[in-house]
Amino acid sequence: MSHNEHLPTTEAPNPLNTPLFTERVEFLKSSQWWNKEQLDQFQLKQLQHQLWFVSSHVPHYRELFRSLGFSWQDADSLSVLKQLPLLTKQEMQENPKRFIPDYMKADRLYHRSTGGSTGMPLTIFMDLDHLSRDKANTQYYMSTMDLDIFHFRSIRLYGDRVPEEQLSKGHFWHQANDRMLTMSCYHFSKETSPLFVDKINAYSPDYIHTRPSAILPLASYILELGLTVSAKLVSIFADGEYLTLGQRKVIESAFKTRLYNVYGHTEGCVFGHACKDSDNLHFPPQVGILELIDDEGHTVSREGGRGEMVTTGFNNKMFPMVRYRTGDIGVLTNKQCTCGRHYPMLKAVEGRFQDYVVDKHERLVPLAPAVFNYNDFDWRGIAEFQVHQTRAGHLVFKVHRDQDCAESVEAMTQRLKTDLFPIFGKTFEMDVTYVDGISRSAIGKLRYLEQNLDIQKFSRTFSGV
Missing domain, CATH: 3.40.50.12780 (ANL, N-terminal domain)
Known part of the structure; x- marks a missing residue:
């Protein structure tokens, strides 16, 4: 939408x-x-x-x-x-x-x-x-x-930018109107996540409107840091992106409410x-x-x-x-x-x-179920990532590391190769490169896949992950 x-x-x-x-x-x-x-x-x-x-x-x-x-x-x-x-x-x-x-x-x-x-x-x-x-x-x-549009309090966490005067005060949100608080999804970290949670609890919204990739980093920090969302949310409404079961589990566990796709x-x-x-x-x-x-x-x-x-x-x-x-x-x-x-x-x-990648046999493989399976891979130390594909059977993982990540680049690369890449089987060659940040689209969406192949040419060759 x-x-x-x-x-x-x-x-x-x-x-x-x-x-x-x-x-x-x-x-x-x-x-x-x-x-x-x-x-x-x-x-x-x-x-x-x-x-x-x-x-x-x-x-x-x-x-x-x-x-x-x-x-x-x-x-x-x-x-x-x-x-x-x-x-x-x-x-x-x-x-x-x-x-x-x-x-x-x-x-x-x-x-x-x-x-x-x-x-x-x-x-x-x-x-x-x-x-x-x-x-x-x-x-x-x-x-x-x-619920309805007119009578309930909400938080919008959807890629909107917060005015600079608010950010300069350390406020990563602004009051859009008397019923909606807009939060930035560009400023989540271990240091700021407690501030976000405190504001959510103080504002006490009835629901949150978001997209999965916008709220997921905050949900992950909430679980990692043991933060408590005390606001009694009726629901989280998520749209605009593919939602995996792994994402749903993390978000619902963090916010203690149902995610309504x-x-x-x-x-x-x-x-x-x-x-x-x-x-x-x-x-x-x-x-x-x-x-x-x-x-x-x-x-x-x-x-x-x-x-x-x-x-x-x-x-x-x-x-x-x-x-x-x-x-x-x-x-x-x-x-x-x-x-x-x-x-x-x-x-x-x-x-x-x-959202599909093409393996060396020119089959389509859905990417999200592999990279977002939180039961199989430990994402600690990785702030953001993006997968790039320019030829069949080859993927490049661009990784933005957490600022305070103690794990060496070599060790993280080995962990990716050992724990994540095998999920794809033997039909891909994979490389890792480290970057200072992952850019978002003009509407704030983090594209976890930059696909440069014409996928519809391969649309007769589905595979499964």
């Missing part, structure tokens, strides 16, 4: 104050208990309307449908989507105005740019209606944990949330259609099957996406959740194609 947002030159109403926001929240709350037949019927009507709209008003789809001999009137079931090709980010990048309705000018729209974690940033155009629906999604999923993307086609009963991601069908597509282009249907998440969104009429390739890999579950919602669910989102 991370993005940089830009507004038109004229000041627009706050999307939280629009009638559509209120109406949409109430709709999502009431329709969450619909049965599967009701949800399927709603999705089909929304799909029919979307296909009519794009064929009537959006140049890209109008020409595409004409070339295929496809008519929106043929959409008598959701399976009609299979007649349409997948949409790539590159297609949208090359001529974004072809995806804007022909009656609308781009300079009258808001736009957001993705953080570029896939190495391919994309600008998304939208109107106030879409912003209102997007905020309603947030209000809805928070309500599933008995949320899937979202700047494109806004779908979103997924956990519930009180399960960590599985529930994807509300009212927002859009989620498909899982395997390497052969077939729909994934078996329990535990993996596939690329392909989405068709209902919320954004100003930049509609039909069968959009997200680059994210989902793990399917067909089980019905005990919460009572009849939503499609994923066991996990295993990160983007760019």
